[in-house]
Amino acid sequence: MSNIFREFIQKVGSGSHTSENLTRAEAAMAMKMMLLAEATPAQIGAFLIAHRIKRPTGEELAGMLDAYNELGPKLQPISQPVIVLGIPYDGRTRTAPINIITALLLAAAGQPVIMHGGDRYPxxxxxxxIEIWQGLGVDWTNFPLDKIQQVFEKTGIGFIHTPTHFPLTQALWEYRDQLGKRPPLATMELIWCPYTGDAHIIAGFVHPPTESMFQVALELLQVKKYTFVKGLEGSCDLPRDRTAIIGFSSSKxxxxxxxxxxxREYGFTSKNVPLGTRAELIQDMQSVLAGDESEFMQTALWNGGFYLWHSGICPDIQAGITKARELFSSGLVAAKLRELIW
Known part of the structure; x- marks a missing residue:
């Protein structure tokens, strides 16, 4: 048992009137002790549920990310600005995800993208x-980190598979299943940046208070460019059934x-594509890559148009939609996927 870690539990788990927030340094130490199994399983479980009940602060998220940055994998800088997409780690169950198509589109337009994620998690x-990428013919679990770096430099797309490239995190995911709740680690990982260069962090969220936590944490980490999307199932995917709410850092x-x-102001109907089987999703994605018109293509154009504009490639969203359609119909996005199939 760690007496130091017990003090962290006492601080966050003392109830609504007397509990205290951890400092950034304390949160970093707590995170490292959990990753390195220096705290006992009982202590880790108690801390995670107590911290969820208390709710994390931006400073605590920054401290946890300090530990991830010290112990976790990092892709090395390239000469171009990079987007890092933060997407929930327990996957999608209701709506068809478009983010991998968006990443391929951006890379085809010259905007490098890094993604990260794990397996099926509680x-x-x-x-x-990772399962979607595998269905498209790209198995990132077969690549060591140095190979990921080579692929990233060549194609403009990199993917960190946490069980493969950051195995210290694996034991912590068992607690999510046993506790039946997402711990604050799940929130923190949405803004994790496995890249040593300057990056534009784009993270999805569900609950409005998450935005302020994200902003505080990233400012403490001296990340100056970030975007938060109230997307489908907490992802970075723009919805079609409601107004998309987006916040982003200001230079002023x-x-x-x-x-x-x-x-609807851009000509899209208010309908999200539901998630069927993985095979059906892969078929829909291949159809988009072939330039075929479909409901899923409408989702791809809506998201692609926004991200092509927001990354500075196109002067406005409508021009981004036009550019996205051209990239799909020309076969350049499909060619980008073929570059990744080794």
């Missing part, structure tokens, strides 16, 4: 990114700039 056990003030984007 509490949703939804469809994870410390306040978030705010966008409210209505799909």
């Amino acid at each position: 509490t949703k056990y939804g469809l994870p990114l 003030t410390q306040e978030l700039e705010r966008l409210h984007l209505a799909p």
Whole structure:
């Protein structure tokens, strides 16, 4: 048993009136002790559930990310600006994800992208990114980190599979299943950046208070460019059934700039594509890559148009939609996927 870790439990687990927040240094130490199994299983479980009940602060998330940055894998800088997409680790269960198509589109347009994720995790056990990539013919679990770096430099796309490239995290995911709740680690990982260069962090969220936690943590980490998307199932995917709510860092003030984007104003119907089987999703993705018109293509164009504009490739969203359609119909996005199949 660790007496130091017991003190952290006492601070966060003393109840609504007397519990205290951890400092950034304390949160970093607590995270390292959990990753390195220096705390006992009983202590780790107690801490995770107590911390969830208390709710994390931005400073605590920054400290946890300090530990991830010290112990976790990192891709090395390239000469271009990079986008890091933060997407929930327990996968999708209701709506078809478009983010991998978005990443391929951005890379085909010259905007490098890094993604990261694990396997099917509690509490949703939804469809994870790694299984979709595998269905498209790319198995990132076969690549060691130095190979990921080579692929990233060549193609503009990198993927960190946490069980393979950051195995210290694996034991902690067992606690999610046993506790039946997502611990604050799940929130923290949405803004984790497995890259040593300057990056534009794009993270999805569900609950509005998450935005302020993200912003505080990233400012403490001196990340200056970030975007938060109230997306489908907490992802970075823009919805079609409601107005998309987006906040992003401002170069002029410390306040978030705010966008409210209505799909119908850009000619899109208010319908999200439901998630069927993985095989059906892969077939729909292959259809988009072939340039075929479909409901899923509408989702791809809506998301692609926004991200091509937001990354500075196109002057406005409508131009981004036009550019996305051109990239799909020309076969350049499909060619980008073929570059990844070794």
